[in-house]
Amino acid sequence: MKICMFVKNSFEYDARVTKEALSLIDAGHDVLVVAIHVPKVTAEHETRSDGIEVRRVSRVSFGVGALNRVASRYAGSIEERNARLTGDDIDEDRIRAMAQVLPESTATPGANQANPPSAKPAVTGETKTTTKLWGRVSTPILRFVARAARFTVRSLKFLLGRQGRALKTYAINKRMIKIGLEADADVFHSHDLNTLYVGATCKKRTPGARLVYDSHELHTERNRMGYWWRRWAEWNEKKWLPSADAMIVASPSWIREIEKKTGWVPPNSVSIVNTPPLRDHTPQDLRGELDIPAGQAILLYQGSIQENRGIEPAIDAVAMLDGCVLVVVGYGYHRTTLETSVKARGLEEKVKFFGPIPNDELLDWTAAADIGLCNIINSSLSYYTSLPNKLFEYIMAGIAVIGSDSPEIGRVVAAEAVGVACDPANPNALADATRTILKDLERYKAASRDARARHHWGIEAKKLIDLYNGLPAS
The missing domain is CATH 3.40.50.2000 (Glycogen Phosphorylase B;)
Incomplete structure (x- = not known):
């Protein structure tokens, strides 16, 4: 066919x-x-x-990517100029905050890889008083212009609202239908x-x-x-x-x-559950890559970095735990917010960000962790009843799992004895689950290795082929 x-x-x-x-x-x-x-x-x-x-x-993005690139360059030039005139350190957090006029879609991650430009360091040496004064006076004006431009663009987007989205959807659908009809599938x-x-x-x-x-x-x-x-x-x-x-x-x-x-x-x-293919893996040197000391247990979150994925309570939990580091792997609109929060709390040695990693390499990095986090928050019925692929990636990689006490995730974690299911939004519950697993880590890892044979893509692929074989005749 x-x-x-x-x-x-x-x-x-x-x-x-x-x-x-x-x-x-x-x-x-x-x-x-x-x-x-x-x-x-x-x-x-x-x-x-x-x-x-x-x-x-x-995609008919209406220039969102171009707008953000312009804003990124402008933000970097303002802070570089301010540092040059006043002798102050460059405010990288301010650059990141000013650099995004509109959020970009996580549906096209390759388009979002550009980061704000790294501003040049401040010029060393004594800065003249008049030059410093000019910097102090003019920089707030330039920052105000940037904020005003961002506010104007976001206001226009809000006023267009559903009309703008509808036009974009119509254009994409029309182009996809054209290709579909040409395919004569x-x-x-x-x-x-x-x-x-x-x-x-x-x-x-x-x-x-x-x-x-x-x-x-x-x-x-x-x-x-x-x-x-x-x-x-x-x-x-x-x-x-x-x-x-x-x-x-x-x-x-x-x-x-x-x-x-x-x-x-x-x-x-x-x-058809989104399980990984059954294969062996070679653990990568995640500790060396992120300077994690030997003896520190690695808790891992991997996947799309969004709200209600359980990352915030995991950060709070690891802050309570001695001898544990949280590694967050992936991309998504919420990553910058989390990185800023971690830095503000002084948790850079406890929480580290990495990736994204290509799919064909992911399990080798996953296998370098001790515990995988699948504590999806019950913020919607879709999340509450989901079976995320990360759960089965952790199992395939042979690491222990902390999962949500939800109907599907909790069922798999309990049935396979690969870890502990708990309240996904409660940092204390996550910390207690971590302590429980670390007391007998090898037992949980062994259970994951055993469960691999029951949760892999070969099983799901057969369901897919059977479904296609069962389609009505043309």
């Missing part, structure tokens, strides 16, 4: 979509992935070394709710085509979701789900939850 997948990210680091595409290719199918193009970062059309063909469409595979309309439209306009809906989250109950956005998601899922011939979810609980919301799910619906 010819399969056309739709995903609204840049398809640089999406391990789940990659694994599904490769499994289908191994089963003899042709796979095209339609994703988002990031200028100067991704190719518009490529066939990757792993055999996946990728076509990307313009046998099956369209929509990854997440934001591409379900695209897949449904392509199916309707391609005789004999089938549609698979692949829900990576519980989209009507997501984290930080406002009232109107939730209503819009509910309408979309209820409207377009009947077009699907099969449905995939990333957590067993979600089939029941989606049926409650929509009143129907395809009979061919299955949970």
